Amino acid sequence: MNGPTNPQPTDGRPTTGNGPHVVVVGGGIAGLAAAHRLVTAGARVTLLEGDERVGGKLLAGEIAGAPVDLGAESLLARRPEAIALAEAVGLGDRLQAPATTTASVWSRGQLVPMPKGHVMGVPGDASAVAGLLSDEALRRIDRDRELPPTDIGDDIAIGAYVAERMGHEVVDRLVEPLLGGVYAGDAYRISMKAAVPALFEAARRHPTLADAVRAVQRAGAATPADAAGAATGLGGAAFAGLRGGIGTLPGAVADAVRAAGGEILTGTRAGALLRGGDGRWRVATRQRVLDADAVVLATPADVTAGLLAAHAPAAADELAEIRYASMALVTLAFRRSDLTDTGLPALPGSGFLVPPVDGHTIKAATFSSQKWSWVADAAPDLLVLRTSAGRRGEEEQLRRDDAHLVDVSLKDLSAATGLTARPVASVVTRWNGGLPQYPVGHLARVERIRAAVTGLPALRLAGAAYQGVGIPACVASGRRAADEILAELADTPNEIIATSRTADPGTGHCP
Ligand SMILES: CC1=C(CCC(=O)O)c2cc3nc(cc4[nH]c(cc5[nH]c(cc1n2)c(C)c5CCC(=O)O)c(CCC(=O)O)c4C)C(CCC(=O)O)=C3C
Incomplete structure (x- = not known):
């Protein structure tokens, strides 16, 4: 390394790196994965997240003093990307296979394997x-x-x-x-x-x-489909969790990005995306304007549409057509001693799925204490469960208050499993607009969106709206956006970029 050769970037903020400056908009796992890849490759990275916390739909929380996931609680280990990211940020030894791989379908009143x-x-x-x-x-x-x-x-x-x-x-x-x-x-x-x-x-x-x-x-x-799982001691499991919660992954990635010199600004919404006279991007927040050699938009489709409207109106129009469904998760903690008093419920395997034709409110239940030994170990005297409600087009239940969602969850759980005890604690987490919908023709739309932004220099899209809603797919989309930007910047005979890239030791001079 030639040391800090470019101490005063145009936005005037301190920096530790001297590579091109990339602004990543959106601090969900896709944006974080992009930032991690970019900063590891020597770019200077600023990640902007509108919320006060990073992580998007990955959220670790607590119930009755015990740690739980309040967002996504499992990731597909058959694909390597999310496992690799967890390992890269030091969480490899916390990966855990589910304790049970059997589940049920609650169909016609029975829990059927x-x-x-x-x-x-x-x-x-x-x-x-x-x-x-x-x-x-x-x-x-x-x-x-x-x-x-x-x-x-x-x-x-x-x-x-x-x-x-x-x-x-x-x-x-x-x-x-x-x-x-x-x-x-x-x-x-x-x-x-x-x-x-x-x-x-x-x-x-x-x-x-x-x-x-x-x-x-x-x-x-x-094909060794479970190679990623097998290689991490997950025993070839198809899914993996993290001790402490999948929700701890975003913070660990953010910490790794900061440790490598990247900057993560929470509570900072990207209000507008502009092009300067020099052709560089400018990302305006309420607090300041950031100059960027490249931009990754890892935001929900409507936000991305707003940012792109002036630059790629055709892409913006297509993005605005992408619909999202909302869901709510109801996490419940029961004292185990209360269960024995009321007669032990039948809770086979990791949980159950619910066919909508049967007319119940919940669409799934996860027996967290049974599915994850880290949950059971952290709260041995509790049984932690969660249910989910909300389907695209059937969101009226979600307009009801938290107490109602808890009540209908208990009613459905009781009907399905015989669980009649009262919970000692409940937490309702609402994921409004949480899940992008992929209707027929979705991938053709994604192709049109990508085609409409290819004319824009050094700008890429990432996140769940495009080619996969799962965590590995989101990580892959962020990583791909980062790799494409790194390749494009490496090819760009641009003064600013050429002089601010990590200097080749052979050149022997600092710009
Ligand atoms: C985003 C996503 C992926 C894609 C991942 C990616 O592509 O990256 C995925 C894949 C899959 N999910 C599967 C099965 C189940 N999903 C459940 C429950 C849920 N999944 C959810 C989301 C996802 N699910 C959600 C929001 C719930 C609601 C409850 C909750 O969030 O708590 C439940 C019931 C609860 C339990 O038993 O745990 C079961 C049995 C199987 C089939 C396994 C087999 O064939 O055996 C596959 C491929």
């Missing part, structure tokens, strides 16, 4: 879902073999397609509840191409849906 042999709820043959569906529905699944191939075109609603091939019951009782967890959405509108891309591709090549499912299953078995 969640079938195993399916791809996002679509079975490879009827026997895989025998316990869950009616005999008539099982026979209907086999009609898939006799039907002529379906033309799925460029995209198709997963619910409509699966119902056509295998009947609506498999959609209503398995596909819908699974997608209801992932997207809080409606299977009859959700894009198969965006939500289950491997199945979409297989369905184009195979004559029947069951053939496509089995092809996806074979491909999964042939």
